Amino acid sequence: MTRKLEDIQQKILDFRNARDWAQFHDPKNLAEALSIEAGELLENFLWKTTEQSRNLSTDELKNVSEELADIFIFLTYLSEEFKIDLLREAEKKIAANEAKYPVNKAKGSNKKYTKL
Amino acid sequence: MTRKLEDIQQKILDFRNARDWAQFHDPKNLAEALSIEAGELLENFLWKTTEQSRNLSTDELKNVSEELADIFIFLTYLSEEFKIDLLREAEKKIAANEAKYPVNKAKGSNKKYTKL
Amino acid sequence: MTRKLEDIQQKILDFRNARDWAQFHDPKNLAEALSIEAGELLENFLWKTTEQSRNLSTDELKNVSEELADIFIFLTYLSEEFKIDLLREAEKKIAANEAKYPVNKAKGSNKKYTKL
Amino acid sequence: MTRKLEDIQQKILDFRNARDWAQFHDPKNLAEALSIEAGELLENFLWKTTEQSRNLSTDELKNVSEELADIFIFLTYLSEEFKIDLLREAEKKIAANEAKYPVNKAKGSNKKYTKL
Numbered sequence: 244m245t246r247k248l249e250d251i252q253q254k255i256l257d258f259r260n261a262r263d264w265a266q267f268h269d270p271k272n273l274a275e276a277l278s279i280e281a282g283e284l285l286e287n288f289l290w291k292t293t294e295q296s297r298n299l300s301t302d303e304l305k306n307v308s309e310e311l312a313d314i315f316i317f318l319t320y321l322s323e324e325f326k327i328d329l330l331r332e333a334e335k336k337i338a339a340n341e342a343k344y345p346v347n348k349a350k351g352s353n354k355k356y357t358k359l
Numbered sequence: 360m361t362r363k364l365e366d367i368q369q370k371i372l373d374f375r376n377a378r379d380w381a382q383f384h385d386p387k388n389l390a391e392a393l394s395i396e397a398g399e400l401l402e403n404f405l406w407k408t409t410e411q412s413r414n415l416s417t418d419e420l421k422n423v424s425e426e427l428a429d430i431f432i433f434l435t436y437l438s439e440e441f442k443i444d445l446l447r448e449a450e451k452k453i454a455a456n457e458a459k460y461p462v463n464k465a466k467g468s469n470k471k472y473t474k475l
Numbered sequence: 476m477t478r479k480l481e482d483i484q485q486k487i488l489d490f491r492n493a494r495d496w497a498q499f500h501d502p503k504n505l506a507e508a509l510s511i512e513a514g515e516l517l518e519n520f521l522w523k524t525t526e527q528s529r530n531l532s533t534d535e536l537k538n539v540s541e542e543l544a545d546i547f548i549f550l551t552y553l554s555e556e557f558k559i560d561l562l563r564e565a566e567k568k569i570a571a572n573e574a575k576y577p578v579n580k581a582k583g584s585n586k587k588y589t590k591l
Numbered sequence: 592m593t594r595k596l597e598d599i600q601q602k603i604l605d606f607r608n609a610r611d612w613a614q615f616h617d618p619k620n621l622a623e624a625l626s627i628e629a630g631e632l633l634e635n636f637l638w639k640t641t642e643q644s645r646n647l648s649t650d651e652l653k654n655v656s657e658e659l660a661d662i663f664i665f666l667t668y669l670s671e672e673f674k675i676d677l678l679r680e681a682e683k684k685i686a687a688n689e690a691k692y693p694v695n696k697a698k699g700s701n702k703k704y705t706k707l
Contacts, residue, residue, distance in 0.1 A: 248364040251446045251453075258453050262460060263467045267522050270423075271404040271412035274397075275521050277430070278626060281390075281397040282514025284437075288387040289507050290499050290701045292641050296387035299441070307386075308443050311434055312452035314393070315445055318427055318434070321400075325415070327424050329431055330367045336428035337367075337374050344378060351379045353638045383638050391637050394510060398630025405623050406585040406615050409524050469522045480596040483678045483685075490685050494692060495699045502655075503636040503644035506629075509662070513622075513629040516669075520619040528619035531673070539618075540675050543666055544684035546625070547677055550659055550666070553632075557647070559656050561663055562599045568660035569599075569606050576610060583611045 248330070255319045270324055277317040284310035364446070371435045386440055393433040400426035480562070487551045502556055509549040516542035596678070603667045618672055625665040632658035 259265060287303050287310070288296045299307065322329045343356040352359065375381060403419050403426070404412045415423065438445045459472040468475065491497060519535050519542070520528045531539065554561045575588040584591065607613060635651050635658070636644045647655065670677045691704040700707065 248446065251449050254450065254453050258456060261462050262465045264465075264469075266467075267469045269409040269412050270415075271407060271409045272522055274401045274404050274412075275517055275623065278394070278397040278401050279514045279518050279521060281394040282511045285390045285394050285507055286511050288390050289511060290504055291387060293385040293387045296385050296390075297440075299386075304441060307437070307441060308448045309452060311437060311443060311445060312448035314430065314434060315449045316452065318430060319449075321423070321427060324413075325420060325423060327427060329427060330364065332424045332428035333367050333431045333435075334370065336425060336432060337370050340374060346377050349378045349380075351382075353380075353383045388638055391507065391633055395630045395634050395637060398627045401623055402627050405627060406620055480678065483681050486682065486685050490688060493694050494697045496697075496701075498699075499701045501641040501644050502647075503639060503641045506633045506636050506644075510626070510629040510633050513626040517622045517626050520622050523619060525617040525619045528617050528622075529672070531618075536673060539669070539673060540680045541684060543669060543675060543677060544680035546662065546666060547681045548684060550662060551681075553655070553659060556645070557652060557655060559659060561659060562596065564656045564660035565599050565663045565667075566602065568657060568664060569602050572606060578609050581610045581612075583614075585612075585615045 252319050252323075255316050256323060259320070268320055268324070270321060273317055273321050273324070277314055277321070280310055280313040280317065284314065368435050368439075371432050372439060375436070384436055384440070386437060389433055389437050389440070393430060393437070396426055396429040396433065400430065484551050484555075487548050488555060491552070500552055500556070502553060505549055505553050505556070509546060509553070512542055512545040512549065516546065600667050600671075603664050604671060607668070616668055616672070618669060621665055621669050621672065625662060625669070628658055628661040628665065632662065 259268065284307065287299065287307050318329060321327070344359070348359045349356075375384065400423065403415065403423050434445060437443070460475070464475045465472075491500065516539065519531065519539050550561060553559070576591070580591045581588075607616065632655065635647065635655050666677060669675070692707070696707045697704075
């Protein structure tokens with residue numbers, strides 16, 4: 244079975260259209276929803292050290308998977324609202340980051356580009 | 360030119376590997392980064408009404424595009440860390456939401472499924 | 476009965492000390508906790524218009540009160556960690572904001588100070 | 592000089608009233624603002640380990656102080672909007688947490704109360 248980005252994005256939009264929910268999906272509310280989901284994702288790592296965060300229980304991993312899905316769904320709605328091509332923007336951002344963080348300066352360093 | 364999800368995800372991972380940054384990219388920090396970016400996204404809509412949020416200036420739209428890209432990049436790193444198939448999880452989540460929000464009950468309503 | 480800021484802050488610290496939890500309360504985790512609580516606060520207003528957000532149900536109001544309390548508790552722990560006098564900092568911040576937003580320019584406007 | 596909670600809260604409200612900003616300060620926007628500030632606070636600890644987060648530079652400490660002040664200011668506006676007594680709510684929350692986390696079970700443990 245082939246699962247393609249465009250197919251999933253279309254399913255996400257179809258789900259909404261069948262429920263007539265575009266009226267509630269203004270960008271302010273969508274950005275709030277995404278931010279709330281990001282907090283729920285983060286909750287899986289709270290009170291852990293950075294090392295411990297790499298070893299999740301099965302329950303935590305299931306929850307993380309669902310939160311990532313929710314965030315992807317709200318990314319899709321926001322992209323659709325503003326006619327943003329998410330892949331193209333990600334590609335541009337990586338290109339910009341390559342200029343900000345040249346390998347010879349940034350390799351192995353966790354400093355912000357303004358401090359390199 | 361074909362731009363595919365897998366290609367972009369690979370570029371995102373290549374960018375990191377060239378800089379030896381996987382060592383800093385534990386899930387706790389990645390989830391923090393995603394949450395911080397979600398806050399920066401939300402800032403574009405602050406002090407606006409929900410109606411006003413649909414009409415952004417060119418500068419705001421550019422900033423929104425970049426924040427969505429950043430969020431997508433951190434989604435990619437988190438998915439890779441836990442070997443999560445983002446599209447498959449999104450598809451499962453939409454299927455679960457279809458069960459929680461049946462069209463005949465949820466159509467035109469912004470109530471949570473527990474209140475339907 | 477007199478309820479004073481210092482008394483409540485001391486109760487918050489006593490609660491922690493009795494449980495030997497200072498070891499988990501490094502600032503990174505405290506800032507995560509505060510951010511997660513801020514997301515839970517925001518959830519009470521999700522899918523509402525700005526107008527609707529002024530009219531909460533009794534349940535929502537109770538939840539908002541608890542989230543504000545949680546945020547205040549984490550503010551207290553963070554202030555204690557860094558020996559920050561929260562009231563003094565708030566006073567300084569208001570003074571700084573008075574300079575950034577002079578009444579004659581900012582009155583009735585929701586523009587950022589860089590746009591005034 | 593005596594600096595009291597009520598005095599600072601009054602200054603925060605006076606600042607707003609002089610600028611006629613209560614009209615923009617609906618709870619939805621205030622909760623967004625608080626959440627955005629919480630993200631900015633968290634940014635000071637990003638890419639650090641939990642241990643490193645206890646040792647901030649002077650610049651980072653100054654920034655943390657300002658973010659805590661901003662969060663306190665938005666807590667004040669939200670409390671005022673809903674006529675919530677922040678200290679009383681914090682006191683109630685600590686009492687509730689004492690019941691959820693009895694010392695004999697919770698001492699030295701970072702488990703959630705549902706797992707104790």
